[in-house]
Amino acid sequence: MPNDQAVSDSIAASARAALSAVEPRPGVPKPDPIMVADHVRRSFGGLTAVNVEHVEIQRGAITALIGPNGAGKTTFFNLITGFDDANEGTWTFNDRQVAGTAPYKLARIGMVRTFQLTKALSRMTVIDNMRLGAKHQTGERFFAAILPFLWNSQEKSVGQKAMGLLERFNLHEKVGDFAGSLSGGQRKLLEMARALMADPELIMLDEPMAGVNPALKQSLLGHIKTMREEGTTVLFVEHDMDMVHDISDWVIVMAQGEVIAEGPPDTVMKDQAVIDAYLGAHHEAQLTETGESLTESSDGDSA
Amino acid sequence: MDWSFVLTQTLTQAIGIQAIIYCLAAIGLNVQFGYTGLLNFGQVAFVAAGSYAVGVIVLTFDLSLWLAIVVGVVVALVIALILGIPTLRLRADYLAIVTIAFSELVRLTVRSIAFKDVLGGAQGLNGKLGQDFHDTNPLPADFQSLPVLSWTRQDLWVVIVGWILVALFTLLVWLLVRSPWGRIVRGIREDEAAVVSLGKNVFAYKLQALMLGGVIGAFGGIVWAVAKQSVQPDTFRPEFTFFAYTILLLGGAARVFGPIVGAILFWIILAGTGEFLGQAIQAGWIDFLQPTDVGNIRFVLMGSGLIALMVFRPQGIFGDRRELALDAK
Numbered sequence: 258m259p260n261d262q263a264v265s266d267s268i269a270a271s272a273r274a275a276l277s278a279v280e281p282r283p284g285v286p287k288p289d290p291i292m293v294a295d296h297v298r299r300s301f302g303g304l305t306a307v308n309v310e311h312v313e314i315q316r317g318a319i320t321a322l323i324g325p326n327g328a329g330k331t332t333f334f335n336l337i338t339g340f341d342d343a344n345e346g347t348w349t350f351n352d353r354q355v356a357g358t359a360p361y362k363l364a365r366i367g368m369v370r371t372f373q374l375t376k377a378l379s380r381m382t383v384i385d386n387m388r389l390g391a392k393h394q395t396g397e398r399f400f401a402a403i404l405p406f407l408w409n410s411q412e413k414s415v416g417q418k419a420m421g422l423l424e425r426f427n428l429h430e431k432v433g434d435f436a437g438s439l440s441g442g443q444r445k446l447l448e449m450a451r452a453l454m455a456d457p458e459l460i461m462l463d464e465p466m467a468g469v470n471p472a473l474k475q476s477l478l479g480h481i482k483t484m485r486e487e488g489t490t491v492l493f494v495e496h497d498m499d500m501v502h503d504i505s506d507w508v509i510v511m512a513q514g515e516v517i518a519e520g521p522p523d524t525v526m527k528d529q530a531v532i533d534a535y536l537g538a539h540h541e542a543q544l545t546e547t548g549e550s551l552t553e554s555s556d557g558d559s560a
Numbered sequence: 561m562d563w564s565f566v567l568t569q570t571l572t573q574a575i576g577i578q579a580i581i582y583c584l585a586a587i588g589l590n591v592q593f594g595y596t597g598l599l600n601f602g603q604v605a606f607v608a609a610g611s612y613a614v615g616v617i618v619l620t621f622d623l624s625l626w627l628a629i630v631v632g633v634v635v636a637l638v639i640a641l642i643l644g645i646p647t648l649r650l651r652a653d654y655l656a657i658v659t660i661a662f663s664e665l666v667r668l669t670v671r672s673i674a675f676k677d678v679l680g681g682a683q684g685l686n687g688k689l690g691q692d693f694h695d696t697n698p699l700p701a702d703f704q705s706l707p708v709l710s711w712t713r714q715d716l717w718v719v720i721v722g723w724i725l726v727a728l729f730t731l732l733v734w735l736l737v738r739s740p741w742g743r744i745v746r747g748i749r750e751d752e753a754a755v756v757s758l759g760k761n762v763f764a765y766k767l768q769a770l771m772l773g774g775v776i777g778a779f780g781g782i783v784w785a786v787a788k789q790s791v792q793p794d795t796f797r798p799e800f801t802f803f804a805y806t807i808l809l810l811g812g813a814a815r816v817f818g819p820i821v822g823a824i825l826f827w828i829i830l831a832g833t834g835e836f837l838g839q840a841i842q843a844g845w846i847d848f849l850q851p852t853d854v855g856n857i858r859f860v861l862m863g864s865g866l867i868a869l870m871v872f873r874p875q876g877i878f879g880d881r882r883e884l885a886l887d888a889k
Contacts, residue, residue: 340753364759376754378747389747390758394740397760399768402741403732412740455758 272318272485272506273521279507281520281528284311291316291459291490292337292368297346299329299336306332308514309346314459319481319491321505321522323498325535329514330494331373334463338370339363350459365392367458373467373494377444377451379437383428386436386447387419388412390454419454426450426480442473449480453489460484462493466500478504498526498535510534561843566835572709573831574824577787580722581607583823584780585804586811587729588773593805594813595737596769597749599652602643602659604800605666606774608793609635610781612670615685615791618692620678625692629782636778640771648766663798671793684793690786693721718787725783726820729776734816736772745769746814806866812876821877829865833858 275288290313299307307329314320322330335341337348339360347356350368364370378386394415395401396408423429426446431439436447445465452460465481466474481504484491495501501508501522508525510518512534518525525531573579585603592598613632617623643662647655669675671682679685694714703713711719736742744765747755752762785791803826811822837854840846849857869876 338757340756359761361756361759361761364757369759370757372753372757376751376757378750378754380750381743381746385743385746388740389743389755389760392759396740397744399736399741399772402739403735405735405739408740451758 272315276315276318276507276521279315281518281524283516283519285313285519287313287315289316290314292348292350292492294337294348295346297333297336297348298344299332299341300344305514307336307343309333309511309516312509312516312519314490314492315507316490317485317488318506319485319493319504320507320509321501322492322494322509322511323496323501324511326496327513328496328511328534330496330511331463332514333511334370334461334494338368338461340370364455364457367456368461369452369455369457369459370461371448371452371463371465373463375441375444375448377436377439377447379435381436382433383423383431383436383439383447384416384419384433386451387423387454388415390451391415391418392455415454422450422453425483427476442469445469445473445477446480449477453484457489459490459492462491464494464496466495466497474500502526561839561845563839566832566839568708568710569835570828570832572711574827575709575719575723576711576827577715577718577722577783579823579827580719580726581780581784581787582800582804582807582826583726583819584722584729584783585777585800586807586819586823587726587733588776588780589804589808590773590813590815590819591733591736591769591776592773594808594815594818595742595749596745596766597652598648598766598770598773599656600659600770600773601656601798601801602661602663602666603773603777603804604796604798605639605659605663606636606777607781607784607800608663608666608670608796609639609774610778610783611785611791611796612679612685612781613778614689614782614785615680616678618689619680619685619687625690625786632778632782633775636774637771640767640774644767644770648763648770660798660801663796663801667793667796670796679793680791682793684791686790689789689791690718693718693786715787718783722783722787725779729779730816730820737816741765749814806862809866809876810869812878815876815878818876818878825877826862829862830858833861 279285279287292314294309294312296311297307297309298305322333324330332341336343336346339358343356347354349355350363350366353366355363378389381389394408395411396405401407420429420432423432426449428443428446428450431443436444439447449462449465462481465477469477478500481491481493505522508520508522509516510525510528510531517530517534518528520528585607588606589600589603592600610632613635614625614628617628617631618625643655643659647658670679673681675681694717697713697717699713699717703716705711706716737746744755744760748762748765756762807822807826808819809822810825811818811820834854837846837849837857838851841849841851841854
């Protein structure tokens with residue numbers, strides 16, 4: 258499929274081109290942001306977990322949110338998806354003010370997330386998990402639910418869409434199995450496919466690679482790229498920099514609750530602030546591929 | 561030893577009025593707990609609402625029974641809202657705590673001397689509560705009794721309509737749980753956050769389930785008041801809710817026919833052991849028990865049976881073992 262490859266390259270290229278003119282510094286404005294967050298702060302007692310001054314997410318690109326453990330990535334994720342309440346701050350989605358909006362409403366307007374600890378509904382079948390993701394189902398209303406003829410045809414089309422996605426994610430042979438019988442990696446795939454059932458404009462993946470074997474990692478990366486090709490904006494949390502390097506168009510680095518660096522993957526990984534955040538500010542050693550010299554500095558290091 | 565007496569009594573109670581009342585309460589719990597995962601430990605409050613609606617409207621205000629049924633449903637809906645709105649946004653345990661406290665609150669309030677004029681105090685409300693219903697009895701006036709089942713003409717009419725109600729609510733539950741609505745509530749039972757993340761208003765669905773289950777429970781109370789022509793506050797103790805849970809677990813939670821099988825089984829065990837022990841003591845087979853012990857012994861047996869069930873067949877009679885064997889997290 259040479260054409261597909263070309264299209265994919267061009268979409269990736271255009272996403273990168275749009276971002277190439279953007280200066281790599283924290284809080285930099287983007288040409289076409291799908292989400293803009295301002296002064297988002299969340300503290301737990303005396304600890305400020307998240308304190309983000311300004312950050313924008315470019316539409317149509319894959320943006321990675323990285324940082325060492327405890328940097329506040331997942332908390333920030335929970336805040337902007339409405340699963341946790343910010344102490345202060347505002348953020349917009351498609352120019353619409355969404356701070357304080359209920360999480361289910363955010364999902365309905367196109368901001369769908371997944372979870373670090375996979376939430377496949379294990380006592381439901383794979384296909385039911387998928388069907389649950391579809392939006393605007395008539396049969397989900399109490400009184401309509403009693404009258405199957407009102408929703409039977411919609412149920413069929415939802416099922417077809419689900420089957421299509423399951424095939425793409427290589428889960429089509431598991432259709433009738435309980436999700437609980439899937440392996441950890443398959444659950445990750447199912448959760449991602451289920452999120453796509455809701456036709457998100459912005460899909461937010463919380464550590465999609467955590468606990469996944471290397472072979473499946475490659476396939477997950479492929480699926481994330483496919484999402485971008487289909488016009489979905491992807492924002493994902495990861496703390497492994499190498500994984501990020503491969504697929505992201507833009508990287509946002511958080512440490513101690515703040516955005517400390519932004520930029521294309523290559524630039525960010527050379528950034529002194531980022532290296533300090535990952536390895537501790539006072540490390541003397543050279544950062545090497547093998548990581549042998551890491552033994553010299555243990556302060557601030559993250560496993 | 562009169563075996564035929566034991567058998568007819570057991571059978572009569574197994575599909576009798578009490579079984580119907582508990583069955584309706586358990587169908588309500590099945591919607592709330594079985595499918596949606598809501599721990600409602602105050603189902604008896606909804607049953608009491610149905611009973612007292614009949615008692616108060618018919619006896620205190622001298623109005624029609626049909627109006628009383630509408631009032632019973634409305635009161636059950638209001639109770640569900642009162643209990644649900646503050647607690648359903650919180651973790652599941654909060655609903656359990658609030659509902660069990662509320663059900664006792666209801667019982668102590670209705671039996672209090674302060675409302676004696678309206679609610680009848682500790683004596684409850686006694687009179688021709690179900691007359692409007694019994695007037696519709698199509699059975700011949702000279703009806704004596706069915707061959708084996710020893711119901712009066714009046715009771716038989718209640719039993720017939722009662723089982724029709726059970727069938728209708730079972731049909732309603734069946735239609736709901738196989739629909740996309742049912743898919744959402746089953747999802748909520750497992751992981752609310754996952755369902756929220758897919759754009760579903762989880763709070764609204766939990767409230768709907770609580771309301772539906774409450775209304776079905778209230779119908780149990782309505783049947784009770786109509787059949788017994790009496791409403792007694794102290795019948796609405798927390799045990800009622802626990803028996804309804806026992807029935808649900810016996811039959812298998814989250815199974816459409818679970819409450820029906822469970823209710824019949826519950827009363828077979830309870831009535832069967834009771835009648836058998838009573839007869840056996842009379843016949844002198846058992847000399848270490850007094851006839852007054854029988855009432856308690858049958859609950860000991862019921863409890864032991866429930867423990868054995870949980871150990872050997874935790875999914876209940878109808879449950880799907882596969883579904884239960886999977887880890888929920």
